[in-house]
Amino acid sequence: MLSRVAHLESAFTDTPTAVLVTEYRGREHHLRLKYESFNPSGSIKDRTAAGLLMVMDRQAPLTPGTVVVESTSGNLGLALARQLAEIDCRLIAVIDPKTPPATRDSLAAAGVEVCHVDSPDGFGGYQLTRLERVRALCAGNPGYRWPNQYASFANPWIHQLTTGPEIVAQGGPDLDAVYVAVSTGGTLAGISAHLRSVDQQIRVVAVDAEGSMVTGTAPGRRHLAGIGASRPSAFLTPYAYDGAVRVGDAESIAVCRILRDDTGVALGGSSGCVLRACLTELAGDQPPRSPLCLCPDGGDRYQATVYDDAWLTTVGIAEEVRLAETRLRNDGLRFQNG
Template identity: 40%
Template sequence: MPVINTPQEFNVDDLYVDLQWLSGHPIYLKCEGFNFAGSIKLKAAAEMLATAERAGRLRPGARLVESSSGNMGIAISLIAAARGYRFTCVTDSRCTAAARRLMRALGTEVHVVTEPDPVEGLLGARLAEVRRLRDGPEGHIWLNQYANEGNWLAHFQTTGPEMLKSFPGLDVVFLGAGTTGTLMGCARYLRQAKPSVKVVAIDSVGSVTFGTPASPRSIPGLGAGVRPQILDEDFVDEVVHIAEPETVRTCRRLSARGFVFGGSTGTVVAGAVAWLKANDPDRTATAVAVSPDLGDRYLDTIYSDEWATETYGIDLAASPATRRSAS
């Protein structure tokens, strides 16, 4: 019987969903949302904070600041509440109302940026606000998940080894690219432990992470308006970009089977299905996709017919992807 003292001590690390029904290809979805933060970001938040504590950067009552589209902000909020730190999360208008409410319930001060930087978009504007707070009189401490090695080290130590332990014959892994912490940690571990594994990064259309043009995005999580500093493309074999309407359709297909996942998961699964259809005609590859989050915080967006129609100009409610197949 597990007994814990702090929320970051608990995480389900060996739960997989068999998604062969989705595309005919064997895909095992590693579910990372079963912890008190509801997402994979708890691993990175715990490592970054622990590293800062060991280095003596954090004292009792320290004030933290971080930029987040939601999940990292929630993860830091949990740990900050447990450790007695004050925390300011700088987010933007794409952050779901549920995520903002949860952070505030944990005692976090939430700053919402609404005007994008003319070059670097909403993320650039968020980072400018973070720097202002860091350099201000209150002396906020910025963990900087975009450059902090603890972000990827957490997954080098946990997520990567967990996948290979569960699937020793792993052929290909699909990892979402947001801050690229999960991507870099798993890719670095697999390059060392089993170099034959193909690492496929899944990004959103409109993200600049891998050098593609910027365009507006409405779903928080994956994608970036500023290239993350911790990204090293030498560890990535291929990149698949997924348009947001396909993310929504995939989430709806999963929910039609009773699996309510978040937008990042829908993007990763859509990318995995597309890649396997193009590259695994014999359907023999052992494939794992990492699910970063659950879907309860997206009920007013991805799972809202009105929001989907207003945002993308198409009637996703009428899409066959929202209805369960008889097969």
């Protein structure tokens, strides 16, 4: 019998890339951006959701009425909600105050039961509090199913199978560096497994948030959704990446705003981190010649956060963002669509 989730293989898209021409510190560079916002629910997590559900269905069929529970910063929730609705299953999404308002509204509009946690976990975020709530929900409801994006092999597997090969094909023969944001680390682990298997020379760079425990050791307050975590990744080994760059909230947001002002392209905060990390290396001693930046989502869901002055003031980083923008402009940063 054909699995009810067979259609999930087409639940995400072969996402497009475009060249971005950048001036920074007196040099011109050409970066390739891969836009995961073109996926059906608007982020890279359409891929992860499809992988997780395919594997869950293999383990025990996802029959109509099945309730799936997951901890999410928002994007995976939107992707799971969309795909579960197609097979008449239901999602309970455990989210926290960093989930952007637009994402919260979209989850509610999709009929998702949203469970908010608001106690910080003591490691710069709310991830551990969210996971505690998921465990409590599953313990009290034995029928609930938890994909567990933090531990399921399906997470890196789907990126090894899809995102990695797309990057190699689109990056072309000159591709020499790939920049990937990390939270669970699944995206990076899967892409890296593919890249390592086809070309050992392509540099893989993990882009993390300052204060995150994925590649760092000192927890700190973080405001951006989707990037960073309160504990190390279950998927990443030192072999998976050649370097890690940690980017602060203000630097990421400044880059997002400059890009939007120069080109009209609005990206999410984790993409801002990825671009910032790439710029740092482009200004370094051994700049990549043909880098690709994986952009996990677009700016649409961050209009009330990353792109909102009032929000920057509320979280106390308005001045820091203003200074970062000024500094980057003084360093000659300009973007132009290629």
